[in-house]
Amino acid sequence: MNKEEILTHLPYSKPFLFVDELLSIDENGSVGTYTYDKDLDFYKGHFKDHPVTPGVILTETMAQIGLVCLGIYLTATAASGLPGHVMLTSTAIDFMKPVFPGEKVTVTTEKVYFRFKKLHCNVQMTNEAGEVVCKGTISGMVTNKMNG
Amino acid sequence: MIAIPFQNENMDRSLILSKLKVIVANYSHDKDALEYLTESTDFIKDLKINSANLVDVVLDVEEEFDIEIDNLSMERMLNVSAALEIITDKLKEK
Numbered sequence: 483m484n485k486e487e488i489l490t491h492l493p494y495s496k497p498f499l500f501v502d503e504l505l506s507i508d509e510n511g512s513v514g515t516y517t518y519d520k521d522l523d524f525y526k527g528h529f530k531d532h533p534v535t536p537g538v539i540l541t542e543t544m545a546q547i548g549l550v551c552l553g554i555y556l557t558a559t560a561a562s563g564l565p566g567h568v569m570l571t572s573t574a575i576d577f578m579k580p581v582f583p584g585e586k587v588t589v590t591t592e593k594v595y596f597r598f599k600k601l602h603c604n605v606q607m608t609n610e611a612g613e614v615v616c617k618g619t620i621s622g623m624v625t626n627k628m629n630g
Numbered sequence: 631m632i633a634i635p636f637q638n639e640n641m642d643r644s645l646i647l648s649k650l651k652v653i654v655a656n657y658s659h660d661k662d663a664l665e666y667l668t669e670s671t672d673f674i675k676d677l678k679i680n681s682a683n684l685v686d687v688v689l690d691v692e693e694e695f696d697i698e699i700d701n702l703s704m705e706r707m708l709n710v711s712a713a714l715e716i717i718t719d720k721l722k723e724k
Contacts, residue, residue: 571682598704600685623682 483558483565491554491565492546497522500543507555511592511603514547520583535581540616541573544605548591553601553624556593566624568601575618579609586610599624646695646717650710653690657683669711684708695721 483491485504492501505513518535525533550568557566581587587607594602601624606617651667658664659678663671673679679687688699688707697720699707707713 571680595689598685598688598701600682621682623685 483555488551488554488558488565491558492550493567494546498542500539500546501551504547504551505588507551509556509559509593511590512548512552512555513588513590514551515586515588516543516547517586518581518583522583525583533583535583535585537575537577537616540577540581540587540607541575541620543587544575544589544591544607544616545570545573545620545622547589548603548605549601549620549622552591552593552603553622556596556601557624564626566626568622568624570620570622571600573618573620575605575616575620577616579613579615581607581609581615587615594619596624642721643714643718646714647710649694650691650713650717653694654679654687656690657687667710669714670709672709673713674708691717697721697724 485507488504488507489501492499494500500516501514502516503514505515507513520533524536524539528534528536549570553568554565557564587609590606590608592604594604596602600621602621603619604617605620607615609615651664654667654673654677655664657677657679660676663676671677673684673687688704691697691713692699695717697717699716699720703716703720707716
């Protein structure tokens with residue numbers, strides 16, 4: 483499965499799709515980018531008159547590019563060949579820098595392990611200056627069903 | 631002269647149980663069930679461990695006992711007695 487096919491298998495759409503482009507993906511990890519549209523609805527309230535991308539959205543972006551794209555790739559290339567769904571099960575993220583409306587970020591993921599349907603990854607997000615914005619670990623269960 | 635396998639096996643089982651208890655304590659969400667852990671304790675129903683952390687239990691078991699758990703064993707490993715049986719069997723295979 484190539485990068486473009488993986489994107490078509492993502493179960494998200496606007497305003498909750500946080501992947502623009504996959505730069506690379508293989509069995510050990512993925513790299514992808516996303517630019518936060520300045521008109522995204524949550525900027526109106528986070529924070530009042532001072533829009534900053536919420537940490538949960540940064541986490542979601544890392545999960546979509548890292549965990550979900552990689553999970554789809556790994557299941558699609560496995561023996562059964564069916565691209566699975568990924569259910570988020572845990573996150574541990576440290577945040578270093580704010581991400582403002584309009585910024586483009588790059589997410590890099592390294593697979594730590596994928597065993598017994600659990601995918602556990604190290605993830606890191608950098609801004610256009612190459613500074614680390616946030617990093618940590620994310621894991622999820624790769625299933626055949628959307629919600630379980 | 632035969633050694634005393636019966637006694638050794640018993641000691642092994644209680645040692646395995648105590649090691650297993652340390653592992654599951656990291657993922658358990660029910661203190662009482664953990665404190666009164668018995669062979670019939672169910673990882674999901676009693677200890678409230680979710681499916682993702684159940685995988686962590688199995689990975690920790692592999693590391694602690696230096697054994698490899700296959701997919702079939704993983705699917706059976708839902709309570710303390712099944713875990714003890716699987717660990718004991720895998721240790722014998724070594």
